[in-house]
Amino acid sequence: MAPVVELRDVDLVYVTGREAVLALEGMNLAVAPGEFISLVGPSGCGKTTLLSLIAGLIPPSSGEVLLHGRPVVGPSPEVGYMLQQDYLFPWRSILGNAQLGLELTGRLNNETMDFVLELLDGMGLADTAKLHPNQLSGGMRQRVALVRTLATNPDLLLLDEPFSALDYQTKLQLEDLVVDTLKQRKKTGVLVTHDLSEAIAVSDRVIVLAAKPGRIKGIFDIPDNIARTQPFFARKETGFNELFHEIWRELEDSDGKEG
Numbered sequence: 001m002a003p004v005v006e007l008r009d010v011d012l013v014y015v016t017g018r019e020a021v022l023a024l025e026g027m028n029l030a031v032a033p034g035e036f037i038s039l040v041g042p043s044g045c046g047k048t049t050l051l052s053l054i055a056g057l058i059p060p061s062s063g064e065v066l067l068h069g070r071p072v073v074g075p076s077p078e079v080g081y082m083l084q085q086d087y088l089f090p091w092r093s094i095l096g097n098a099q100l101g102l103e104l105t106g107r108l109n110n111e112t113m114d115f116v117l118e119l120l121d122g123m124g125l126a127d128t129a130k131l132h133p134n135q136l137s138g139g140m141r142q143r144v145a146l147v148r149t150l151a152t153n154p155d156l157l158l159l160d161e162p163f164s165a166l167d168y169q170t171k172l173q174l175e176d177l178v179v180d181t182l183k184q185r186k187k188t189g190v191l192v193t194h195d196l197s198e199a200i201a202v203s204d205r206v207i208v209l210a211a212k213p214g215r216i217k218g219i220f221d222i223p224d225n226i227a228r229t230q231p232f233f234a235r236k237e238t239g240f241n242e243l244f245h246e247i248w249r250e251l252e253d254s255d256g257k258e259g
């Protein structure tokens with residue numbers, strides 16, 4: 001099947017004042033429909049930059065970024081982006097926050113509103129629709145952010161450390177919820193995380209990046225028994241620990257200090 005997103009020989013140079021930073025070099029990557037991949041690597045290796053390129057927020061300095069085979073020229077409703085911070089508007093109700101993307105893209109109608117309510121319900125948030133963000137826990141707020149991201153029905157979701165500010169138990173619950181939701185709705189996902197066990201537990205593939213310049217260091221296919229198991233239980237599957245240590249070793253010498 002044709003990839004949902006593809007990067008071909010992508011370089012990204014940030015120019016600030018008199019300095020130029022080569023944030024990504026020679027990036028080649030294709031993500032298949034319905035696939036869930038994770039990006040791991042040291043701080044500054046270009047993970048967020050990679051998501052920004054896919055989201056159409058910045059253009060590549062050279063090479064191509066393709067979405068469904070077409071060059072990315074700017075943000076598209078086909079792509080949803082969820083961040084570590086939930087960025088909910090405090091003065092808006094939960095429902096008001098959840099439907100924001102639809103409002104901004106002029107697609108709020110009875111049908112899409114019903115879809116938002118269905119998503120809220122599916123995430124155990126039905127009773128919170130009239131509340132405001134400050135009345136919700138961190139985990140609930142991230143669920144609202146997830147609803148808002150899914151509300152516009154993108155087929156590709158970009159997730160930049162969406163669980164890292166949560167306590168451990170909430171994080172495990174949300175991992176399961178996100179993976180279930182994406183698989184059920186046949187979405188494609190790209191997750192950035194600094195938690196290697198999370199990356200292995202939720203993904204079909206883990207991409208290890210190295211820094212200075214940011215580039216792909218290794219690609220690990222996650223065996224079926226782990227990939228097909230809910231993240232919470234995946235951590236107890238045969239081969240999980242061995243794989244963790246194998247990828248860990250790859251990560252250890254990817255901090256860019258060697259060059």
Ligand code: ADP
Pocket residue numbers: 014015016021023041042043044045046047048049050214
């Ligand atoms: P990561 O998300 O993996 O921590 P980033 O993609 O944020 O890495 O950053 C990659 C590199 O690009 C880093 O060296 C960072 O300092 C630099 N960088 C990121 N954003 C900008 C920017 N807007 N302007 C200049 N340099 C940037």
Ligand code: MG
Pocket residue numbers: 047048049
């Ligand atoms: Mg980042």
